[in-house]
Amino acid sequence: MKLFKAPIISRKEIAEHTVEVTFAVPAHDFEFQAGQYVRITIPELTIPDPRGNYRDFSIVSSPNERAAFTIAVRASESGFKKTLLELPLGSEVQVTGPHGEFTLPKNPDRPIVYIAGGIGITPFMSHFQFAFEEQLAYKFIVLYSNTALANTPYLAELDNFAKQHHDFTVEKIFAPIEEKHIRERIMGVMEITTPLWFLAGPPAMISLVRKILLALGVSEGTIHIEEFLGYESGSSIPSQAIARRVQNREEVLKLQVARAETLLDALSKIALISEDDLEGTITFANDKFVEIAKYKREEIMGQNHRILKSGYHPPEFFKEMWATISSGRVWHGEVKNMAKDGTYYWVDSVIAPVTGDEGRPVSYLSVRFPITERKELEEVKAKDEAVLASIGDGLAATDEEGKIVLVSKSFTKLLGWEPAEVKGRLFTDVVQAVDENGSAIPESERLIYKIFRQHTKLMIADAPSVTTDGMNIYYKRKDGTRFPVGITVSPILIGNRFAGAVEVFRDVTKEKGIDQAKTEFVSLASHQLRTPLTTVNWYSEMLLRTEIGKSIEKQKEYLEKIHSGSQRMVGLVNTLLNVSRIELGTLSVESQPVDVAQFIQEVIKEQDQQIDEKKITITTNIAKDMPVIETDPTLLRMIFQNLLSNAVKYTAAGGRVGIAVSVDKATVLVAFSDTGYGIPKKDQDKVFTKMFRADNVKEKGEGTGLGLYIVKSVLSALGGSIQFTSEEQKGTTFYLTFPLTH
Amino acid sequence: MMNTSTSEKKIVIEAIEDDALLRTVLRDKFSGEGFQVLEASDGKEGLATALREKPDLILLDIVMPEMDGITMMQKLRQENEWGKHVPIILLTNLSADNEKINQAIADNEPAYYLVKSNWTMSDLVEKVRERLSRPC
Numbered sequence: 001m002k003l004f005k006a007p008i009i010s011r012k013e014i015a016e017h018t019v020e021v022t023f024a025v026p027a028h029d030f031e032f033q034a035g036q037y038v039r040i041t042i043p044e045l046t047i048p049d050p051r052g053n054y055r056d057f058s059i060v061s062s063p064n065e066r067a068a069f070t071i072a073v074r075a076s077e078s079g080f081k082k083t084l085l086e087l088p089l090g091s092e093v094q095v096t097g098p099h100g101e102f103t104l105p106k107n108p109d110r111p112i113v114y115i116a117g118g119i120g121i122t123p124f125m126s127h128f129q130f131a132f133e134e135q136l137a138y139k140f141i142v143l144y145s146n147t148a149l150a151n152t153p154y155l156a157e158l159d160n161f162a163k164q165h166h167d168f169t170v171e172k173i174f175a176p177i178e179e180k181h182i183r184e185r186i187m188g189v190m191e192i193t194t195p196l197w198f199l200a201g202p203p204a205m206i207s208l209v210r211k212i213l214l215a216l217g218v219s220e221g222t223i224h225i226e227e228f229l230g231y232e233s234g235s236s237i238p239s240q241a242i243a244r245r246v247q248n249r250e251e252v253l254k255l256q257v258a259r260a261e262t263l264l265d266a267l268s269k270i271a272l273i274s275e276d277d278l279e280g281t282i283t284f285a286n287d288k289f290v291e292i293a294k295y296k297r298e299e300i301m302g303q304n305h306r307i308l309k310s311g312y313h314p315p316e317f318f319k320e321m322w323a324t325i326s327s328g329r330v331w332h333g334e335v336k337n338m339a340k341d342g343t344y345y346w347v348d349s350v351i352a353p354v355t356g357d358e359g360r361p362v363s364y365l366s367v368r369f370p371i372t373e374r375k376e377l378e379e380v381k382a383k384d385e386a387v388l389a390s391i392g393d394g395l396a397a398t399d400e401e402g403k404i405v406l407v408s409k410s411f412t413k414l415l416g417w418e419p420a421e422v423k424g425r426l427f428t429d430v431v432q433a434v435d436e437n438g439s440a441i442p443e444s445e446r447l448i449y450k451i452f453r454q455h456t457k458l459m460i461a462d463a464p465s466v467t468t469d470g471m472n473i474y475y476k477r478k479d480g481t482r483f484p485v486g487i488t489v490s491p492i493l494i495g496n497r498f499a500g501a502v503e504v505f506r507d508v509t510k511e512k513g514i515d516q517a518k519t520e521f522v523s524l525a526s527h528q529l530r531t532p533l534t535t536v537n538w539y540s541e542m543l544l545r546t547e548i549g550k551s552i553e554k555q556k557e558y559l560e561k562i563h564s565g566s567q568r569m570v571g572l573v574n575t576l577l578n579v580s581r582i583e584l585g586t587l588s589v590e591s592q593p594v595d596v597a598q599f600i601q602e603v604i605k606e607q608d609q610q611i612d613e614k615k616i617t618i619t620t621n622i623a624k625d626m627p628v629i630e631t632d633p634t635l636l637r638m639i640f641q642n643l644l645s646n647a648v649k650y651t652a653a654g655g656r657v658g659i660a661v662s663v664d665k666a667t668v669l670v671a672f673s674d675t676g677y678g679i680p681k682k683d684q685d686k687v688f689t690k691m692f693r694a695d696n697v698k699e700k701g702e703g704t705g706l707g708l709y710i711v712k713s714v715l716s717a718l719g720g721s722i723q724f725t726s727e728e729q730k731g732t733t734f735y736l737t738f739p740l741t742h
Numbered sequence: 743m744m745n746t747s748t749s750e751k752k753i754v755i756e757a758i759e760d761d762a763l764l765r766t767v768l769r770d771k772f773s774g775e776g777f778q779v780l781e782a783s784d785g786k787e788g789l790a791t792a793l794r795e796k797p798d799l800i801l802l803d804i805v806m807p808e809m810d811g812i813t814m815m816q817k818l819r820q821e822n823e824w825g826k827h828v829p830i831i832l833l834t835n836l837s838a839d840n841e842k843i844n845q846a847i848a849d850n851e852p853a854y855y856l857v858k859s860n861w862t863m864s865d866l867v868e869k870v871r872e873r874l875s876r877p878c
Contacts, residue, residue: 527835530835530858531761531859533859534764535764535767538767538768538771538862538863539767541862541864542767542770542771542863545864558767561763564763565763
C-alpha cells in the first residue's frame with residue numbers, strides 16, 4: 001500500500017452526472033491489480049461535508065497505465081464530490097491504496113459473469129481493459145443494468161469490447177434488475193460450465209441478485225461481491241461492507257474445505273494422488289498410487305518421482321512439464337510409468353502447483369487416472385492400422401453398410417483421395433468403376449456389392465472372396481482419369497458375424513500393356529512370316545504348274561525368288577529365336593579371333609541388294625592400327641546386321657551410311673552413322689525397348705521393333721554398351737563400345 | 743469400230759503391292775493368263791494409277807507404306823462413279839478376324855478379301871475371272 005500526492009490532470013463527462021477524473025502518479029510507481037480501489041482524500045474541502053474529506057473509488061483504468069489512474073464519479077450534492085469536481089486542474093489530492101480483493105481470478109479457465117448496477121461497472125472496466133491488453137483468455141459475460149440510458153457510462157466501450165473479442169458478451173438493461181433478466185440472459189452459461197460470479201453495484205441490487213443466484217443453484221463459493229454503498233450520494237465502499245464480505249468468506253471457506261475433503265475421498269478410490277516437493281520428492285502418496293506403482297508406501301515416500309520413469313518419454317517431455325508447474329501453471333498429460341516390478345502403467349495425469357503467499361509453488365499435487373488398458377488397446381489398434389495402411393496395394397475396408405472405415409496409403413496414391421475425404425462415405429460412391437468404354441458399371445455389378453449381397457441378402461456365412469479374373473474394370477481417380485484395376489474383395493467376418501468388406505486393388509496398366517504387346521507381337525510376326533511364305537508358294541507354283549514351259553532363265557529367276565523368300569523367313573525366325581534366347585537368358589558367348597575390316601565387308605555384302613536398290617553409299621573407316629579382336633562373331637554379326645539393315649531401311653534413297661572403327665586401349669569403339677529419318681526426341685528413351693517403333697518410321701516398310709532391342713541385349717552380353725545421337729531428317733549415329741577381348 | 747476395239751482390248755487389272763517379289767509374280771502370272779497388268783508399290787501410287795487408267799479390277803494389299811490399302815479403297819470409292827463400282831480384291835496377310843477390315847469391306851462393296859498365303863495363284867486367277875464375269 002502506498003500513500004502519495006496526486007494532481008488532478010483531467011475531467012471528462014462520460015454520461016449524465018457522471019465524470020471521469022484522472023490523477024497523475026508523479027513517481028510512475030503506483031502498482032495495483034485490476035478491480036482494486038483507492039481512497040481519495042481532499043486536504044481542504046471548499047464545500048463542507050458532514051461525511052468527511054475522503055471517499056473510496058474503484059479504479060476504472062488499467063493497471064498497465066503507470067503514469068496516471070482514473071476514477072468515475074457520480075455527481076451529487078455532497079461537499080466532497082462537489083469539491084472534487086470543482087477543484088482547478090493541477091490541484092493535489094492524497095491517495096492511499098490500492099485496496100480490495102475484487103480482482104481477476106488467477107486462472108482464466110472458468111468464464112466470469114459480471115453483474116453490474118450503475119457505477120458498479122467501474123472495477124469491471126479495469127478488469128476488461130487489463131485482460132484484453134494482456135491477451136488473457138478469460139471469457140466474460142456482462143449483465144449491466146442502469147436506470148436510464150442517458151446516465152449509463154461506458155456503453156460504447158462495452159459494445160466495442162463485444163465487437164472485438166468473441167469471448168466477451170454484454171447484456172444491457174435500462175431498468176432495475178429482475179430475476180427474469182438473469183434467468184433469460186445469462187443462465188445459459190450454467191448449462192455448459194460452472195462460471196464465477198462478480199457482482200458490483202448498490203447493496204439492494206447485490207442482495208437481490210445474490211438471492212436469485214443462490215435460488216438458481218449457484219454455489220455460494222463462486223460469488224464475489226463489491227457493494228457500492230451510498231450509491232445515491234456517490235461511489236464509496238465503507239469498511240462495514242468489507243467486514244461483511246470477509247465474514248461471508250470464512251463461512252464459504254469452511255464449506256469449501258468440507259466439500260474438498262469429500263471430493264478427495266471419492267477421488268482417492270479411483271485416482272492416484274500424490275504430492276511432491278519442489279525437487280520432485282514424493283511427500284504423499286495415496287493407497288491407489290501405492291497399489292498401481294507396486295511399491296510399499298515406506299519404499300516410495302521420500303523417493304524422487306524419477307524412480308517411476310519408464311524411459312518412454314523424451315527429456316523435452318519432462319522439461320516442458322517442469323517449466324509449466326514451476327511457473328505456477330497446471331500441467332496435464334498422459335505419462336507412461338514403470339512400476340517396481342519393471343512392468344509399465346499409463347496414467348492420465350494432472351499436476352497442480354500449490355502456491356504460497358507470493359504466488360510461487362510450494363509443492364505439487366498430482367491426480368492420475370490409470371489408463372493402461374486403453375493405451376495398450378490404442379497401441380495395438382495403431383499398429384494394426386499402420387500395417388494395413390502400409391500395404392502396397394490399394395486397400396479399403398468398409399463397415400457392414402459399405403461405408404469406408406479405413407484406407408491404405410496406396411489407396412490415396414492410386415486414387416488421389418485422402419483418407420479424411422472418404423471415411424464414412426459409401427465405397428461405391430467414392431470409387432467409381434467404369435468399363436473400357438468409360439461407361440459406369442452399375443452398382444449391382446460391382447464386386448464389392450456381390451460380397452454384400454451374399455452376406456446380407458443370401459445369408460451365406462462363408463461366402464468366398466471375389467476377384468476380377470479377366471474382367472476389364474477401370475477405376476476413376478479423384479481427378480477423373482482412370483486406370484485398369486485388378487480387384488479382390490473379401491468379407492470381413494468377426495466370428496460368424498459379417499462386419500463389412502475389405503477390397504484390395506492394384507493398377508494393372510503395366511500387365512495390360514504387356515498383354516497387349518504380346519498379342520500385337522504374335523499378330524505382327526505371323527503377318528510378316530506369311531509374306532515370304534507367299535513368295536515361296538507362288539513362285540514354286542509358277543515353276544510346278546502353269547509356267548513350266550517358260551525359259552530356263554525365267555525358271556532360274558523364280559528359283560532365286562523362292563530362295564530369297566525362304567531367306568527372309570529364316571531371318572525372321574532367327575530374330576524371333578534371338579529374342580527368346582535373350583529373354584530366356586540362354587545367350588552363350590564363344591570367342592574367337594575376328595578381323596574387323598573383313599567382318600564388316602561380309603556384313604555389307606549380305607545386304608548388297610537392299611543397299612543397291614536404295615542407292616545408299618557406304619563408307620567404312622577402320623583404324624590402321626586395328627588389332628584382331630577376340631569376341632563372338634555370331635553375336636557381333638547380329639549387332640552389325642541389325643544396325644546396317646536399320647540404317648538402310650530408315651534412310652531415304654541416295655543417302656549415306658558410315659561405319660568407323662577404332663580402338664582405345666582395350667576397348668573397341670564403333671561409330672555407326674546414317675543420313676536417315678532420325679529418331680524423334682520423344683521416342684529417344686524408348687528405342688531400345690522391345691517391340692518399340694518410332695512414330696516417324698511406322699509407315700516406312702516392315703519392321704518388328706526388335707532390332708535395337710537385340711543389339712543392346714547382345715552387346716551387353718559381349719560386355720559392351722551403346723549410345724546414340726539423333727536428329728529428325730538429319731540422321732542418327734550409334735556409338736558402340738565393347739572390350740577388345742572377351 | 744467400237745465393238746471391234748472392245749473385243750480386242752485386254753482386261754486390265756491393277757496389282758497394288760509393296761513387296762517387289764509378290765508384285766513381280768502377280769504380274770507374270772496375270773500377264774501369262776492374258777491380262778494387262780498395271781503395277782503400283784503403295785496406296786498413293788496405286789490410287790493415282792487407278793484413277794488414270796481405270797482398270798477392270800484391283801488387287802490391293804493392305805499393309806503398305808505411304809497409304810495403306812483400306813485408306814486407298816475408301817478414297818477411291820469416294821472419288822467418282824467409276825471408283826464407286828470397280829471391283830476390289832483385298833490381298834493381305836492380315837488375319838480375317840480384324841474387325842476394322844471386315845467393316846471396311848462391308849462398307850466398300852464390291853470388295854473381297856483373300857489371305858495371300860492361303861491361296862494359289864491359279865485359284866486367284868479363277869477368282870478374278872469369276873468376279874469379272876459377274877454383272878456389276
